[in-house]
Amino acid sequence: MTMSQITVKRIKAHWVDRxxxxxxxxxxxxxxxxxxxxxxxxxxxxxxxxxxxxxDWCRSPVIDIEVSQGKTVYLECGPRAHPALVLLYITVWKDKYIWVRKA
Structure with missing residues (x-):
């Protein structure tokens, strides 16, 4: 059986979580x-x-994907936190700290 894959690419961050x-x-x-x-x-x-x-205690929202037999689903992710808003993202918005989407 041919395996399927999920490929995740993390964009380059210049400051947050570099x-x-x-x-x-x-x-x-x-x-x-x-x-x-x-x-x-x-x-x-x-x-x-x-x-x-x-x-740490911060996360992205959950993304639901469907992977077909022998195929690859491509995702990309990165930090959502703008330096001026980082305190909100590590407390109130901790479940939205990282963004993830289909590429």
Missing amino acids: ARNYGILVDGKEVAEIGNDSEVAIDVDPGAHKVQLKI
């Missing part, structure tokens, strides 16, 4: 880490999956 990795969760389990300005490919079974990224 030197820190994000954890990549697929279906609630941490399966990889991704550094600044890098890309990670994750083998998954075909079907529906929930993807989320995290750093």
